[in-house]
Amino acid sequence: MFGELESNFFLLVKLNKDKAFNLVFDAYWNTLYKQACKKVHCNEIAQDLVQDVFVSLWDKIEFLDAEGSVLAYLFAILRNKILKLYEKDEVRLRYAVSVASVTAxxxxxxxxxxxxxxxxxxxxxxxxxxxxxxxxxxxxxxxxxxxxxxxxxxxxxxxxxxxxxxxxxxxxxxxxxxxxxxxxxxxxxxxxxxx
Incomplete structure (x- = not known):
């Protein structure tokens, strides 16, 4: 199913970017959302992350490699966004520790x-x-x-x-x-x- 969807996607991108995007969005939103929930344990943050993934897809949709997998590409974007989120949290935690060690x-x-x-x-x-x-x-x-x-x-x-x-x-x-x-x-x- 996904193989056919992905080949249709790459054909459709050339004809109608909106339809191609909607096709992938409808097919992969839940899969990405479930993965994000497993990693961040927060529905709202997971939704935001997946939304950001699809914004990235929209921005680069014409430049995707037709030989590659759209789902793999989306998972890679999601993984990078989750890692950036963890890095931000680590920075916040270090800041909280530095402030707390002065005032605690x-x-x-x-x-x-x-x-x-x-x-x-x-x-x-x-x-x-x-x-x-x-x-x-x-x-x-x-x-x-x-x-x-x-x-x-x-x-x-x-x-x-x-x-x-x-x-x-x-x-x-x-x-x-x-x-x-x-x-x-x-x-x-x-x-x-x-x-």
Whole structure:
């Protein structure tokens, strides 16, 4: 399918640039968008990147090599745009580290304390969001340090039910901490290396 599309594309470019562009746009937009999403993990940024790819295609459409693959060309442009995005992010991060190292508290204890408070707030918020029974079991295990057997007896539940609830609670907390924007953590680690 793609081979026929690409040969039609190169013929069509000479006859009608707009139609050729629309043909490729319709055929490859989703493929490029999915690839961009995998790399940048943000739908809006992925859309912007793919849009930029097609702007580049439009600008150079008459100069493409008819022996080459349009899709390979588009993927190459996308890869370069993603790399440039990563480079910009690295520059921003270096700037943030340099600013933070000047203005941040100079002792590591203060930084760790701020980070611990932030993470504790995230975890406490997620515990509050848990279903009532899950929260109760989690708190009995973590705060009262009860065994699974003791919790099961106290709540008249099977041990397996307690294990399942704890496993789901731990999974929620892991997911929440992982999904949390880790830039603060990364920044704190980088700052501590530079002090």
């Amino acid at each position: 508290p100079s002792d590591l204890y203060s930084q760790n304390s701020m980070l611990e408070k932030e993470l504790k707030t995230i975890i406490d918020t997620e515990i509050e969001r848990m279903p009532l029974r899950m929260k109760e079991i989690y708190l009995l295990k973590k705060e009262d340090d009860l065994s699974i057997r003791q919790i099961a007896e106290d709540l008249s539940l099977s041990e397996q039910t307690v294990k399942n609830q704890l496993q789901m609670a731990y999974q929620r907390l892991r997911t929440r901490v992982k999904d949390y924007d880790s830039s603060l953590i990364m920044l704190a680690l980088l700052i501590s290396k530079h002090l």
